[in-house]
Amino acid sequence: MIVAAGRGTRVGAGRAKQYLPLAGEPMLRHAVRAFLGHPGIAGVRVVIHADDRAVYDTAVAGLDLAGPVTGGAERQDSVRAGLESLVEFAPTEVLIHDAARPLVEPALIDRCLAALKQHAAVLPVLAVADSLKRLDGDSVACDIDRAGLYRAQTPQGFRFATILDAHRRAAGGHHTDDASVAAAAGIAVHTVAGSERAFKVTTAEDLARAGRELGAGMADIRVGQGFDVHAFEAGDRVYLCGVEIPHEAALKGHSDADVGLHALTDALLGAIGDGDIGSHFLPSDPQWRGVASDRFLRHAGERVRAAGARITAVDVTLICEAPKVGPHREAMRARIADILGLEVGRVSVKATTTERLGFTGRREGIAAQALATVAFDGPAR
Structure with a gap:
């Protein structure tokens, strides 16, 4: 659960800081x-201010969120x-994180x-x-011993039922x-090592620092390429980039033969050095017969995220005389974006x-080539 309902006025940008641009997003x-x-995360829910729904929708467009x-x-x-909104999902554990980190x-x-x-x-x-130092106005009043003092960060993790009960009992507190809510309820709080990168953005200087940190982390950018070919066979439709298109023939393949998604799947796997589509989905395995290729592409996207990277751009080129791709281009882009959460x-x-x-x-088949760019914002997993 990510808490993003604050106003963040100290940044001085005239709007809530969690929606300010950072490295272009x-x-x-x-x-x-x-x-x-x-x-390790099954789902994400964001808590927002009542006035922020429109800007929130824009900020998270394409992401798979509750x-x-x-x-x-x-x-x-x-x-x-x-927390109350999560009761219906009956989670055993919850991480609570500040959007300003x-x-x-x-x-x-x-x-x-x-x-x-x-x-x-x-x-x-x-x-x-x-x-x-403790100050009295602008003057130093006394020193404070820093031994045993620590800075608290998020995400903070809890057994769900435990923290929900603690928050219910602490209603109206500050x-x-x-x-602190957990400790007030008598729950022992265990500590783990935090991270200097997980600092809280409070001022304009913090936002600039976050941009520099993120820019440094994005230096590890990798590109993968994919290529695929499928021949025509008897049929009345083809599947290209996740879109069904009426045609005078079909594409021959073990799955739905979506040549565009196959090439893009290979490009994503190639960008993280994780084999190819055939090594993840054996062509000889009957369970993949006729399956929609969005399953392959979604798997590749999950592998990229599991590796500690994020997809920054994908580019597919379809090579064919027919069918005409132009009328379906925007539907294809939207479908790929939906599959990959982009x-x-x-x-x-x-x-x-x-x-x-x-x-x-000679209209014997269709070829596709694809490029995918991924960025590691931190150490590769």
Whole structure:
């Protein structure tokens, strides 16, 4: 559960900071994607301000999320509303994260989930390194011993029933985080090592730092390519990039022979060095006979996320004399975007002919080539 109902006025941008652009995308999107792409997370729900639904929908377009929940006047109210909304799913555990911490590394999520196997409440912390002073106006009143002092971070992890009960009992209080709510209910809070990258964006300087951190993490950009060919056989339709198109013939293949999605699947797997479509889905296996190829592409997208990367752009070129691709191009882009959880603007579909040369020119089949770009925002998993 990601808490994004605050106003974030200290950034000084005139709007809620979680929707400000960070490396070309809303800050909230970075936080959401960190959890959606983690194999230990079953689902993500965001708690938003009542006035933010339109900007929220734009920020998370194309991502596979549960519907948002409207928060309350205080953070504690918002978290409780979010927890109540999860009751219908009966989760055993929940991670609660602040949207203002967009740079969540997979390893931090790993540590929280691992600790939840043994403990009812988990808090990531970092030791205070700076000397601490208590001020009286502009003057130093006294030193404060930093020994034993730590900075609390999110995500904070809990057994779901335990933290829900604690929040219900703490209604109307003013706790600053969920670990405090748990502690007030007598729940022992276990700590794990936090991450310097998981800092909270509060000021314009923090936002600039997040951009620099994210830019450094995006330096590891990889590109994969794919190529596929399918011959025509008797039939009355073809499947191209997830779209059914009436045609005078069908494409021959073990699955639905979607040459575009097959090429793109190989491109994604190639970008992370994870074999090819045949190594994940054996052509000799009868369970894949006639299956829709969106299953192959979705699997490749999941493999990219499991590797600690995210898809930044995909490009498919269909090579054929017929059918005409132009009338279906936007439907193809939308379908690929939906399968991979991408914005449509990150998907390109093109078509060309071979000027009637070769097997495609003789209308014996269709070829496709694809490129996929992925970025590792942190260490590869």
